[in-house]
Amino acid sequence: MKRRVVITGMGAISPIGNSVEELWTSIEEGKCGIDEITHFDTTDFKVKLAAEVKNLDTEAYFSKRDLKFNDRFTQFARIAAKQAMQDSRLDVSIIDAERFGVILASGIGGIETISNSQNALNERGSSRVSPYFIPMSLVNLAAGNVAIDVGAHGYCTSIVTACAAGSNAIGDAFHRIRDGYEDVMLAGGTEASITPLAIAGFQSMRALHTGNDKNRASIPFDKNRSGFVMGEGAGVLVLEEYEHAKARNAKIYGEIVGYGATCDAYHITAPCASGEQGAKAMLKAIQDAGIQAEEIDYVNAHGTSTPLNDSTETKAVKAAFKEHANELMMSSTKSNTGHLLGASGAIEAIICIKALENGLVPATIHYEEQDEACDLDIVANENRKVDIQYAMSNSLGFGGHNASLIFKKWED
Numbered sequence: 486m487k488r489r490v491v492i493t494g495m496g497a498i499s500p501i502g503n504s505v506e507e508l509w510t511s512i513e514e515g516k517c518g519i520d521e522i523t524h525f526d527t528t529d530f531k532v533k534l535a536a537e538v539k540n541l542d543t544e545a546y547f548s549k550r551d552l553k554f555n556d557r558f559t560q561f562a563r564i565a566a567k568q569a570m571q572d573s574r575l576d577v578s579i580i581d582a583e584r585f586g587v588i589l590a591s592g593i594g595g596i597e598t599i600s601n602s603q604n605a606l607n608e609r610g611s612s613r614v615s616p617y618f619i620p621m622s623l624v625n626l627a628a629g630n631v632a633i634d635v636g637a638h639g640y641c642t643s644i645v646t647a648c649a650a651g652s653n654a655i656g657d658a659f660h661r662i663r664d665g666y667e668d669v670m671l672a673g674g675t676e677a678s679i680t681p682l683a684i685a686g687f688q689s690m691r692a693l694h695t696g697n698d699k700n701r702a703s704i705p706f707d708k709n710r711s712g713f714v715m716g717e718g719a720g721v722l723v724l725e726e727y728e729h730a731k732a733r734n735a736k737i738y739g740e741i742v743g744y745g746a747t748c749d750a751y752h753i754t755a756p757c758a759s760g761e762q763g764a765k766a767m768l769k770a771i772q773d774a775g776i777q778a779e780e781i782d783y784v785n786a787h788g789t790s791t792p793l794n795d796s797t798e799t800k801a802v803k804a805a806f807k808e809h810a811n812e813l814m815m816s817s818t819k820s821n822t823g824h825l826l827g828a829s830g831a832i833e834a835i836i837c838i839k840a841l842e843n844g845l846v847p848a849t850i851h852y853e854e855q856d857e858a859c860d861l862d863i864v865a866n867e868n869r870k871v872d873i874q875y876a877m878s879n880s881l882g883f884g885g886h887n888a889s890l891i892f893k894k895w896e897d
Contacts (some may be wrong), residue, residue, distance in 0.1 A: 490662045490742075491895070493735040494573025495835050496565035500536035500716050500822050504568060508832070509839045512821060512847050513868065519714050519823055520701040524679050531695045532688045534702050535679045536823025551871065554617040555630065556595035557677035561719035561828075563628035563634055566671055570635055573723040573735065575669065577636045578897035580729075586639030586667045587632045588658045589721070590650030590674035592827030592882070593683065595622035600682045627675050629719075630851030639667045644827075648787070649884030650674050651744075651830030652890050654745030658724050659890075668729045673831035684715060690754065692791065700851050703824070705788035705817035706795050708856035708862045713789040716823030720831030722838075739838040740893040742776070742875075745769025749885030755793055756881060760801030766887035767805040767877065774875075774891045779809045781891070782873035783846050785833045786863075787881045788817020789824055794881065796858035802851035803861070814871070816849040816864040830880035834890060838874040841894040844872045 497504060499864065500518025501511035511518070518536040527533050540563070546564045566589075577585065599622040605613045620626050625643040632641045640661060644654040651674025658672035671704055678684075687693045694712040696700045703714040710774040730737060747766040750755040771778050787798055795817075803810045818836050825832055840846055845868050878890045 488663050488665065489727035490659050490767065491725055491730050491740050492722050492728050492738045492838055493725045493730050494569040494575065495738065495838070496540055496568025496572065496721045497540045497564050497832060497835055498541060499718040499832055500538060503538065505835060508835065512727060512818065512836060513845065513849060515850050515868070517821055517850060518697065518716070519702050521681065525681050526652060530688060532684050532693045533697055534694065534699055534714055536714055537679055538718050544566055554621060556598040556621045558591055558595060558675045559627045559630055561677060562589055562675035562721065563630055565673065565719040565721040566572060566631040566634065569671065569721040569723050575723060580669065582636055582638040584639050584668040585637040585750050586661065587628045587637050587641045587671045588644060588654040589628040589631060590644035590654035590762050590827045591624045591627060591676055592645065592647045593676065593678050594624035596678055597680045597853060598622040598682050600680055605758045616727045630672060635671065644749055646886040647830055647884055648824070648826050649882035649886035649888040650827035650877060652834065652880035652888035653746060655722060655831065655834055656746060656888060656890055659741045659744055662724055662726050668726045670720055670724045671720065672724055673719065673721035674828040676826045676828040677717045678826060679715050679717050687715065690743070694790065694863030697840065703790045703820050704851050705786065705790045706856060706859040707852050708854040710790040710792060710795060713791055714823040715821070716825040717736040718825050718832060719828050720835050722834065737895050739841050739895045741890065742893045743770040743774025745773055745889045747887045749887065751885050754883045756797040757885065758797055760797045760804055762885065763798060764802030764804035767801065767879065770889040770891050772875065776875065778806050781875045781877050783840065783876045784813055784815040785837050785876065785878040786815050787817055787879045788799070788818045790819065796856070797883065798879065799859045799861055810861060813862060814846050814864050815861050816847050818847050820850045830878065830888065833878050835890070837878045837892050841873055841876055844870060846871050846873065
């Protein structure tokens, strides 16, 4: 018999709030976290906008010394994980730490550290490269640092599947608990890629929006969409086996019931135009959950605001849900947050859980003109107060990675 897995803690650092409460309030109020880039001088860049984390008081969670030798992506992860642990009220001293693990994702990792270290090498020589360069830049050091912080001795690893990474991390953690390997997992994603090098790279690929109007920048499914807006932040969830959570009288926010993952095996960056493998990831998640497709009420779409992604994802949803696709509510909260790359699936999982808990389907904000290729119900501009039972979260990544998660409203 498969074990049930519930969510007992959540933490979030995002462009629209530095806690789960702030994040959700911003979703309720339809706030947008996109504005002019402040992290660096964009004079020589076509891209001027991003969704930056704002007013984060790192010293409320760790001392300056504790965070000094952490890249920004690791700082975000450690803070979001600390929030999640505090929220869960999990006392590690009285659980089996050998059955407590960490899976944290990132699409890129410590790119700011890599850039700064290359500059130090070029300008001042090899002796000026910090001994902390390697541990600050490695993707797995977010997971490693979090494990050290919380004393988790179980399975600890990192997922690097570009923009699907956060969802893959949560899905893999879910299966490890469900199948008996761990009792508790910290899972999610983190990213900090609003740097000159990262923005220049995505700009050269023509993946990013280059306009100046922040209200028409990240506009998923809109006919005039022209690229995604880079975001940053972290989302971390405490996943826990139901009986383990019940025994300690934990607050339960929701239940994770399904996970599916596939690969297009088609192109290094472009999604396969048919959406076939994206559809199969959704169907695998539905099968994993043991439910019917018609039971899904809401889909939090990957919805990046790129021409190819949004039309392909629409095809995938139609292929997976058939007639029910027209009954589904679907939205992309990247219209609020921008695209957090490897952290996006984690932040969007939290939004799905809060949507189920509050009976509120988030809108796709700043939507104006329908695209005939994106003709589903994308919940335009206004949130909907609806009692939903099942929510699906989709994530699609460069390399053809497709991941779908299904969450269920909590019922004891």
